[in-house]
Amino acid sequence: MEFSYSEWLLIALIFVWTGFVRSGLGFGGAALGLPFMLMVYDDLLYWLPMIGIHLLFFSALTLSSALKKVDWMYLRSSFRWIIPATLVGVFGLVSLPSQWLVVFVYSITLFYAVMWFLNRAIHSGNDWVDRVLLVLGGYVAGTSLTGAPLMVAVFARHVAAHYLRNTLFVLWFILVTIKMSAFVVIGVKIEWVTALALIPVAAIGHVAGLKAHEYILQNNARFKQVIGGMLILVSSIGLYMSF
Template sequence: MENLLSYQYLLIGLIFIWSGFVRSGLGFGGAVLSLPFLLLVHNDALVFLPLISVHLLVFASITVIQNNRKPSSEGGTVNWPYLRYLLLIMLIPKLIGVFGLVTLPSSLMSGVIFTIVAVYSLSYIFNRPFKSNSKVVDTLFLLLGGYISGTSLIGAPLIIAVAAQHVAREQLRDTLFALWLVLVAIKMAAFVYFEVDLQLIHHLWLLPCAFIGHLIGLRFHRHMLQTDAAVFMRFLGTALLVISLVGLTRAALG
């Protein structure tokens, strides 16, 4: 990422502020709601995924630790038994997905990411989130979500479709954060093993950008717990659909 132009660095900084905001505000979306924008700036997912992964590890751990140190948190803000259940189902497809990430061509990986995000965006626009009505569908969603998370860290909507039905609303965000911590730790270990550039120098300026968004998102999360976020998600879905179509068109034109 050393050879980019000044305006590209500016755009990346703004996108990481957005990434921090949606991650702490919604409990997910640090990757799925920012990676399409990043790929339009620089079309290589392996450049940005290590950065997003480290940010998730830092801010998710801070949030979970802080919330579970509060004396008022009866039973804590993480549903640990259900977290173990999620990990048992998702671990193997996660590992398979990580292997695919480091072996697939970057152009193909970007096309896959834009396609998946376009599908997600339609569910936001029409307010039709993924839903599961049986244990079999639960398992399929978790297996697919684990695999997609392994390839690109954007499996959250499928995982949430299952977890939201079994975890109390006030515990959902931090339970997801704890899950992301484990899944992202696996991905980071794979990055190190396969000698992927972790972009360490760029953490010095992108972590503060994500921190700004993180603080704003914490306030938004408290507000969202008391309101309906459907309008926000519909607007977000429209933006993601446009970005995904632009990315797919650019890829098709070479």
């Protein structure tokens, strides 16, 4: 794609933002970044491989010294619900019309944004609800990589707080590996040069997010309310433009 200088600047800022969210919260880089990317260029299959490359790189970087702080037991038990749903979602991504997928991403993001703005959380109280959320989260992750908040609601109930972020990073790494493998197999064009060129930009946000992680956790509700309000506006505009 040929973008203008102003569009490249905007793209760089968006990738700084996704890096910050990914390392600051431990999830949500795609969910909070894709709506902005789609405002620049509304093709999900253009952005998702780049997001995938970044997620693999930064997850591996973060986990290189933290694999002992991962709840492997719960991670393995959750895969029987998440992986099949993710594969179905990947199939939907490559077979559904592009406009439907764009509307899907904005709609999912709008749902998260309203929940956060109203200071409401997705809760799971029993095993059946856990399974439903894991299946839904896996499907949404397979379709658009924005299923993190659904699965986090379940993992937060079963994984100790000091293991949660690293366990989620392993989960994202595995899901994105599946997704990227599918892209390669079916011949989706991957903008490797652009993705690699944007890694240093995203690294700025990644480092800032690591430093802000504890502060964000201590002010989680306020942070999500501000982000929720911003995403309500962006997603509403995106849906309007899509229709």
